[in-house]
Amino acid sequence: MHPAPSVIAFTTFSGLGFGLLFWLGLGQPAPTGWVAFAFFALAYTMAVGGLLASTFHLGHPERAHLALTQWRTSWLSREGIAAIATLLLGGLFALLRMWSQSGPALGWLVSLGCLATVFTTAMIYTQMRTVPRWRHWTTPALFLTLSLAGGALLANRSTAALVLLALAAVLQLVAWITGDKQFAQSGTTLATATGLGEIGRVRAFMPPHTGSNYLLKEFAYAVGRRHALQLRVIGLILAFGVPIPLLAAGLTHMTALIAVLAHIAGVLCLRWLFFAQAEHVMGLYYGKR
Amino acid sequence: MTTLPPPSAVKLGLVIDLDTCVGCHACVVACKGWNTQSDLGAPLSDQDPFGAAPTGTFLNRVHSYEVTPEKGPTQQVHFPKSCLHCEDAPCVTVCPTGASYKRAADGIVLVNEDACIGCGLCAWACPYGAREMDAAAGVMKKCTLCVDRIYNEALPEVDRTPACVRTCPAGARHFGDLGDPDSAVSQLVAERGGFDLMPELGMKPVNKYLPPRPRDVDQIDVLAPLLAPVGSDGKGLIAWLDRTLSKLPGARD
Ligand code: SF4
Ligand code: SF4
Ligand code: SF4
Numbered sequence: 279m280h281p282a283p284s285v286i287a288f289t290t291f292s293g294l295g296f297g298l299l300f301w302l303g304l305g306q307p308a309p310t311g312w313v314a315f316a317f318f319a320l321a322y323t324m325a326v327g328g329l330l331a332s333t334f335h336l337g338h339p340e341r342a343h344l345a346l347t348q349w350r351t352s353w354l355s356r357e358g359i360a361a362i363a364t365l366l367l368g369g370l371f372a373l374l375r376m377w378s379q380s381g382p383a384l385g386w387l388v389s390l391g392c393l394a395t396v397f398t399t400a401m402i403y404t405q406m407r408t409v410p411r412w413r414h415w416t417t418p419a420l421f422l423t424l425s426l427a428g429g430a431l432l433a434n435r436s437t438a439a440l441v442l443l444a445l446a447a448v449l450q451l452v453a454w455i456t457g458d459k460q461f462a463q464s465g466t467t468l469a470t471a472t473g474l475g476e477i478g479r480v481r482a483f484m485p486p487h488t489g490s491n492y493l494l495k496e497f498a499y500a501v502g503r504r505h506a507l508q509l510r511v512i513g514l515i516l517a518f519g520v521p522i523p524l525l526a527a528g529l530t531h532m533t534a535l536i537a538v539l540a541h542i543a544g545v546l547c548l549r550w551l552f553f554a555q556a557e558h559v560m561g562l563y564y565g566k567r
Numbered sequence: 568m569t570t571l572p573p574p575s576a577v578k579l580g581l582v583i584d585l586d587t588c589v590g591c592h593a594c595v596v597a598c599k600g601w602n603t604q605s606d607l608g609a610p611l612s613d614q615d616p617f618g619a620a621p622t623g624t625f626l627n628r629v630h631s632y633e634v635t636p637e638k639g640p641t642q643q644v645h646f647p648k649s650c651l652h653c654e655d656a657p658c659v660t661v662c663p664t665g666a667s668y669k670r671a672a673d674g675i676v677l678v679n680e681d682a683c684i685g686c687g688l689c690a691w692a693c694p695y696g697a698r699e700m701d702a703a704a705g706v707m708k709k710c711t712l713c714v715d716r717i718y719n720e721a722l723p724e725v726d727r728t729p730a731c732v733r734t735c736p737a738g739a740r741h742f743g744d745l746g747d748p749d750s751a752v753s754q755l756v757a758e759r760g761g762f763d764l765m766p767e768l769g770m771k772p773v774n775k776y777l778p779p780r781p782r783d784v785d786q787i788d789v790l791a792p793l794l795a796p797v798g799s800d801g802k803g804l805i806a807w808l809d810r811t812l813s814k815l816p817g818a819r820d
Contacts, residue, residue, distance in 0.1 A: 350568075352569055466694075470766065486595070
């Protein structure tokens, strides 16, 4: 799949923003006054910034409000509703927190909304029968764990961050090990795609067009897949390898900044791989994966 | 509404005969032509059409495959592909705006371009590569089964069929109601063993494909027997001519 920068930025930053808001909702930490303002402002900048980035790849962003209407069937629609509801409730909660420690129940609701938003984002990908790599429980599990881990790191919850980062690293490894086999296991091949497998071995002989097209650009993106192993190692080191020992050693202001920046860069790298390595069955028609 | 309607009794669709298709791409051109002048939606745009790297929106594309059986010569199969108007259409249910829908009356899957935000998710959900985002209009385009022809009483009756079917010079494309077991298309599917593409994905496509008929295994060319030497001990005018000419200087055996 084509790794659109807007979608990578959106899933990474809104994941982090909603992750931070999750911990703020739980009252972990529970600052008041300007400190509270700063925490909420950070969460909102990332969550809202991510959501805005996601509208950049739309053909008609001016009609985006219509995307809230089909929640009965569409995970994208559910995500939009969950995000907006959570941000509205979170705004109210932030206002209350500026003045006092009030409204814990509202906070829990906000945290629940954060979980729902990240889960619905992950389900947009998990639901795709066309992308076997994504169609696995590790997709929502990893999206949620990464969001909560990054949020814990930003919220300065060292123990929680340590545990969640370790868990996310394990889940990422499981996702890669299982994911690398899922296309073959799905049973979809050029033979089933064309129905010609009964006759003999099928090979794509001539594409329908000499140039490229939307389908090839969007679904048969293979650039950089040959560097996947290197990028996996770099992603693991940045997202988990740098912050985990720093957290274990106890964070100072300086090491906290390094841990956060490394983690964000690492998650961006992992997200890039999430898209670039996902093979869409449509590619088979072009003899590609 | 992106909730799929209950399965309709009428299921309009295409039956494509892989045995007869000669890969001429006439259906591709007819489709592009009709849907570019149609009032139904934005024209199918091209980008850099006369330049070095032309691209464009097409709703029907013809692939070509090579099939090598265990025994016998390799075959080439031309393979036209457009929206299969799936019964369990995942492209409809993923759409966040309700722009994508399946018609309850005849099962045609359409896009209401005025509600499409161009998110591309429906194209992700389609395993067949049947949806293409138009780069100029920023909305999703797909085969409409020429819904503006098949019911169009302003057209002569012979033209009330999809443009690709109307134009196919080989008669490789058939249009009809696959929900009616007695329809000509259903009969054809039953007779020729029509099949679904990627049946394991469970999209339940309405369009069916007819397999290439079995080829002769031990004979490369059906004309070969007719081209065999007819013998040199013949009688009659041709044989006399042959003998006489063979005696002339410069003649070959
Ligand atoms: S072929 Fe693709 S676009 Fe057409 S109905 Fe099926 S899934 Fe949807
Ligand atoms: S591109 Fe348009 S039709 Fe397709 S899912 Fe998005 S809004 Fe719906
Ligand atoms: S017009 Fe007919 S013969 Fe030509 S490519 Fe299309 S289906 Fe095949």
